[in-house]
Structures are given as C-alpha cells and as structure tokens.
Amino acid sequence: xxxxxxxxxxxxxxxxxxxxxxxxxxxxxxxxxxxxxxxxxxxxxxxxxxxxxxxxxxxxxxxxxxxxxxxxxxxxxxxxxxxxxxxxxxxxxxxxxxxxxxxxxxxxxxxxxxxxxxxxxxxxxxxxxxxxxx
Amino acid sequence: xxxxxxxxxxxxxxxxxxxxxxxxxxxxxxxxxxxxxxxxxxxxxxxxxxxxxxxxxxxxxxxxxxxxxxxxxxxxxxxxxxxxxxxxxxxxxxxxxxxxxxxxxxxxxxxxxxxxxxxxxxxxxxxxxxxxxxxxxxxxxxxxxxxxxxxxxxxxxxxxxxxxxxxxxxxxxxxxxxxxxxxxxxxxxxxxxxxxxxxxxxxxxxxxxxxxxxxxxxxxxxxxxxxxxxxx
Numbered sequence: 001x002x003x004x005x006x007x008x009x010x011x012x013x014x015x016x017x018x019x020x021x022x023x024x025x026x027x028x029x030x031x032x033x034x035x036x037x038x039x040x041x042x043x044x045x046x047x048x049x050x051x052x053x054x055x056x057x058x059x060x061x062x063x064x065x066x067x068x069x070x071x072x073x074x075x076x077x078x079x080x081x082x083x084x085x086x087x088x089x090x091x092x093x094x095x096x097x098x099x100x101x102x103x104x105x106x107x108x109x110x111x112x113x114x115x116x117x118x119x120x121x122x123x124x125x126x127x128x129x130x131x132x133x134x
Numbered sequence: 135x136x137x138x139x140x141x142x143x144x145x146x147x148x149x150x151x152x153x154x155x156x157x158x159x160x161x162x163x164x165x166x167x168x169x170x171x172x173x174x175x176x177x178x179x180x181x182x183x184x185x186x187x188x189x190x191x192x193x194x195x196x197x198x199x200x201x202x203x204x205x206x207x208x209x210x211x212x213x214x215x216x217x218x219x220x221x222x223x224x225x226x227x228x229x230x231x232x233x234x235x236x237x238x239x240x241x242x243x244x245x246x247x248x249x250x251x252x253x254x255x256x257x258x259x260x261x262x263x264x265x266x267x268x269x270x271x272x273x274x275x276x277x278x279x280x281x282x283x284x285x286x287x288x289x290x291x292x293x294x295x296x297x298x299x300x301x302x303x304x305x306x307x308x309x310x311x312x313x314x315x316x317x318x319x320x321x322x323x324x325x326x327x328x329x330x331x332x333x334x335x336x337x338x339x340x341x342x343x344x345x346x347x348x349x350x351x352x353x354x355x356x357x358x359x360x361x362x363x364x365x366x
Contacts, residue, residue, distance in 0.1 A: 040310065043308065043309075043310050043313055046308075047308040048163045048308060049159060049163050049308075051162075052155070052158060052159050052162055053158070053162065057159065060155070077140065081140055081143075081144045084141075084144045084145075084148065085144050085147045085148045085151060086148075086151075087148075088144075088145060088148030088149070088152070089147070089148040089149070089150075089151030089152040089155070090152065091152065092148065092149055092151070092152020092153060092156070093151075093152040093155040093156055094152075095152070096152070096155075096156035096159070096160075097156075103305075104305045104306075104308070104309070107309070107310050127141070130137075130140065130141060130144065131137060131141055
C-alpha cells in the first residue's frame with residue numbers, strides 16, 4: 001500500500017479514535033451518563049481505574065490519537081516510528097484495560113472496546129508505514 | 135539504523151510505554167498497596183463468627199425462622215457501639231443457635247468513607263467474609279469523614295480475616311455485583327423509611343418486617359422484639 005493511502009487510513013482511524021476518547025473524556029468530566037448498550041459503561045467510567053494522576057484515562061487516549069494523527073500528517077522515518085510506538089503502546093495499555101474490565105470490574109464498556117478495535121487496525125497500518133515506506 | 139532494527143526498537147519502546155501506563159494505573163488504583171496498619175479485635179471477632187454461615191450480607195442460617203435487618207452506616211459511632219455491645223450476645227444466643235439471621239443493610243449517608251467501607255464489606259461477601267470485614271471496620275472505626283478507610287487499613291483488615299483473598303476483595307469493590315448490592319441496600323432503606331442509624335427491623339423470615347424502636351444500644355434493646363417474633 002502506498003504511503004499516501006496508509007497516511008489517510010491512519011488519519012481517519014485516529015480521528016475516529018479521538019472522537020470516542022473525547023466523548024468519554026467529556027462524559028467523565030461532566031459526570032454525565034453514557035450511551036451504552038452493554039450496561040457496563042457507567043461501572044467502568046466510575047471505577048477507580050478511570051483516572052490516572054487525577055486525569056481521566058480517556059484523556060490519555062485522546063492525546064494519543066491526536067499524536068498519532070499528527071505523525072500521519074508528518075513525513076520522515078522518526079515520525080513513522082513515533083506513530084507505530086504510540087499505536088502499539090496504546091494497544092498494550094488497552095489490553096490491560098480489557099483485562100481490568102473483564103477480570104476486575106465484571107463490566108464491559110462498548111466505547112472502550114470500539115477504541116480498542118481502532119488500535120488493532122492502527123498497529124498494522126503504522127507498522128506497514130514504518131517498514132515499507134520510503 | 136536498519137529498518138528491521140528500527141521496527142524492533144520501536145516495538146520495545148511501545149511495550150515499555152503501554153506497560154508503564156498499565157503499571158501506573160494499577161498503582162494509582164491501590165491495587166498493590168501493602169498493609170501498614172494494624173487492626174484491633176481480629177481474634178475476638180474471628181472467634182465470634184467462626185463456623186456461622188454467611189451468604190453475602192446475611193449472617194446465620196437461611197432457614198432461621200426470624201430475620202433481623204440492621205440498617206447502619208459503617209461510619210456511624212452509635213452503630214459501632216451497638217456492634218460492640220449488642221452484637222456478640224445476639225450472635226451467640228440467637229444466630230449461632232439457628233433462631234435468627236441478621237441482614238446488614240448498609241447506608242452510606244455520612245460520607246465517602248461510608249461507601250468505601252460498605253463496598254469493601256460487600257466485596258468480601260463474595261468470599262463469604264462480609265461480616266468478618268464489617269465487624270472489623272466497626273471495631274477500627276475512625277473519625278467521620280477523616281479519610282480513615284484507607285487502603286492500608288483495608289489491607290490490614292483483609293489480612294486479619296482467615297481465608298480471605300485481600301486483593302480479590304479490593305479488586306471486587308467496583309464490580310457490578312457490589313454496585314447492585316449498594317443500590318439494593320439504598321432501595322430497602324428508602325422503602326423501610328429509615329432516616330437515621332442504627333435502625334432495625336424484625337419479622338418472620340420471608341414475611342413482613344416491623345421497624346423496632348431501640349431502647350438501648352446493648353442487646354436488651356432488641357431481644358424483646360426477637361423473642362416476640364420467635365414466639366409468633
């Protein structure tokens with residue numbers, strides 16, 4: 001796949017992820033209910049795992065997606081590497097959060113899983129861009 | 135740097151990033167804090183409750199003919215006094231003998247420590263240790279809303295209860311089951327019209343319960359109502 005197509009794909013995915021993360025961050029800060037089909041979003045959102053150092057965990061995701069989008073907009077090997085580091089690091093952290101939802105909280109947040117799915121797609125996209133692009 | 139090396143270094147950096155975030159969140163959520171506090175009353179309360187059935191927040195045999203519902207806030211000083219003065223005698227005379235089962239209906243209106251404490255006891259209830267943790271919380275009660283329900287205290291209490299997996303208890307505090315327990319308790323208190331604690335309701339198991347006006351914080355304040363229900 002061409003670098004241009006990969007950059008567009010990464011940009012679209014990270015904008016989608018940023019949208020989800022922004023929604024979760026805003027709902028957390030406003031203490032507002034979430035649209036939720038799985039019934040577990042509130043449990044996850046109000047748990048002690050929803051904040052890190054006083055910040056909503058979702059805001060970390062927002063920052064991560066914005067940064068990945070920025071790497072897609074930029075050219076150069078270091079930017080491509082940064083995009084892959086952020087996507088894979090985000091996926092590793094997301095894996096821990098899935099374990100928390102299933103193993104600790106006994107509750108599933110559909111928005112978190114949607115974000116995880118986006119990360120699953122971003123990892124190969126950023127990897128391909130790092131490995132193959134010239 | 136070759137492309138292959140760059141991919142490998144990037145992957146390693148990514149795993150450090152993700153692992154670091156996970157470790158930071160685990161630490162900040164209290165998942166790995168250690169016991170630094172000692173608790174009082176552990177031996178006495180373990181002996182008091184030893185061998186008595188516990189099902190969630192219910193102490194005693196499910197087939198006991200009379201049910202006593204205790205409405206109490208883990209932070210309320212009078213509730214702690216009742217637990218210290220009245221509970222041992224009632225457990226020995228009525229619960230251990232299979233006559234009465236006690237259902238603790240937690241209330242959390244005093245403040246944040248109330249909810250943390252009640253959540254922890256409900257989480258311990260998933261391991262059949264609700265009353266062990268609850269009575270130790272009362273026995274080690276601190277000043278209202280002073281932040282006394284610390285992770286260190288909860289670790290120490292968990293460690294003092296035989297057969298309890300402390301980490302499992304702490305992890306279960308935010309579970310959907312505990313959330314339901316909290317909501318059910320609030321609903322029952324509202325239905326019963328309870329506005330202050332401690333308050334009690336007594337009746338035949340499975341039948342209508344009657345709110346009892348306490349005349350004393352020792353066992354004699356509630357035993358007439360238990361005896362009356364048993365003789366019905």
